[in-house]
Amino acid sequence: METTRDRILEVAVGAFASRGYEAVGVQELCESSGITKPTLYYHFGSKEGLLAALFAERFGGFNGRVATAAAYPGNRRGDLAGVLLATIGAFVEEARDDPDFSRVRLSSAFCPPSSERYRVARPYLEALYGTIAATFESAALEHGNMAGRAAQYAASFIGASDAYVGLYLAGDLDPDEAFLRRAVHYYMHGIFS
Amino acid sequence: METTRDRILEVAVGAFASRGYEAVGVQELCESSGITKPTLYYHFGSKEGLLAALFAERFGGFNGRVATAAAYPGNRRGDLAGVLLATIGAFVEEARDDPDFSRVRLSSAFCPPSSERYRVARPYLEALYGTIAATFESAALEHGNMAGRAAQYAASFIGASDAYVGLYLAGDLDPDEAFLRRAVHYYMHGIFS
DNA sequence: GCGGCAATATACCGAACGGTATATAGTCGT
DNA sequence: ACGACTATATACCGTTCGGTATATTGCCGC
Numbered sequence A, B: 001m002e003t004t005r006d007r008i009l010e011v012a013v014g015a016f017a018s019r020g021y022e023a024v025g026v027q028e029l030c031e032s033s034g035i036t037k038p039t040l041y042y043h044f045g046s047k048e049g050l051l052a053a054l055f056a057e058r059f060g061g062f063n064g065r066v067a068t069a070a071a072y073p074g075n076r077r078g079d080l081a082g083v084l085l086a087t088i089g090a091f092v093e094e095a096r097d098d099p100d101f102s103r104v105r106l107s108s109a110f111c112p113p114s115s116e117r118y119r120v121a122r123p124y125l126e127a128l129y130g131t132i133a134a135t136f137e138s139a140a141l142e143h144g145n146m147a148g149r150a151a152q153y154a155a156s157f158i159g160a161s162d163a164y165v166g167l168y169l170a171g172d173l174d175p176d177e178a179f180l181r182r183a184v185h186y187y188m189h190g191i192f193s
Numbered sequence C: 001g002c003g004g005c006a007a008t009a010t011a012c013c014g015a016a017c018g019g020t021a022t023a024t025a026g027t028c029g030t
Numbered sequence D: 001a002c003g004a005c006t007a008t009a010t011a012c013c014g015t016t017c018g019g020t021a022t023a024t025t026g027c028c029g030c
Helices: A004-019 A026-033 A037-044 A047-070 A080-097 A099-109 A116-142 A150-169 A177-189 B004-019 B026-033 B037-044 B047-070 B080-097 B099-109 B116-142 B150-169 B177-189
Strands: none
Touching: A004 A026, A004 A037, A004 A047, A004 A099, A026 A037, A037 A047, A047 A080, A047 A099, A047 A116, A080 A099, A080 A116, A080 A150, A080 A177, A099 A116, A099 A150, A116 A150, A150 A177, A150 B150, A150 B177, A177 B150, B004 B026, B004 B037, B004 B047, B004 B099, B026 B037, B037 B047, B047 B080, B047 B099, B047 B116, B080 B099, B080 B116, B080 B150, B080 B177, B099 B116, B099 B150, B116 B150, B150 B177
């Protein structure tokens, strides 16, 4: 059964994706959900609380799926390419399964430091970054010349992955399996290879 | 002499950087600038016009500097590494010289498709992307195995560069010359090298 | 010294904002 | 059948939103 709460969240993620959290009014979310304001405030307490609930559900889930994909060595000892492919695959799969959330996530990646958005999104952004950085730190144990560069690797890996997701969401790109394999290959061995 | 118009723009970029375009009110910008609303509307016509003027000045300038750095072959025939270093250097230098604008630029990189921000920022974002893609297309003429991949290269290069800029602006990173050289080296030859 | 224009201010507009005091309907345990 | 609790609605709050009609100032050309 679809609860009122779920319906509000679904309407909200769609509205936030297309017009942005700040530009969407609570009144409008209520009308689109077929409810009234006190109902929304009963469930979420505030507009910021609504965003927090949305992120807890979807960003939390996304981070979990990425963490599973990025586990290293996990059962893939030495297979960094396989881990990175699974990781970027998690980004792309999320964009296919939940494009609205992925749009909200991307638009929150560089949100202003004194915004409500930032306060809510920051822990999830840091968790994602930490997960990827940890993968590269583990890999450095097996590939000595990677040592001490995990932060730089994580930043560029997430940056490139999000750029691909952004192009896909804009309809400019279809990142199929071959595309992702090439992306990982370039990342590990350079653009000439 | 600092004109009223310039002062408004300076106040606006600072406010947009820290709290976001949508969350900043026109009234507040006027008070911070020491003027009143009709003066702002005399110069810019609307809030969106103010953002457009800001982007015309700063995003236009930034894109020009990137285009200069990314010119290929230019006088650097065959020196793709040098061109990419100059290009990522332009990103980082911009962040140092005009951190507020760079914050606004980053926060507009993935802004919602039905927002005012998107309408204003889109041409500049596309111009930037086109510039970088053109560089990789030119490089492919000399490095045959790069052919047909310019879009993918451009996306990942801009994505990684913006990720570095974002970390710098958050105070988590100091991208000095050595860092940037490593970044370009990884990009061209892979993370193991 | 006066017409015209660029640049500013006072005072106001209707609409939308996020949020709430209060009442009411259903459900569930006792 | 009644108290307590969950979930909802009506009607309203003060504030702020982007934007404007109108008046005023100062300068420049003639």
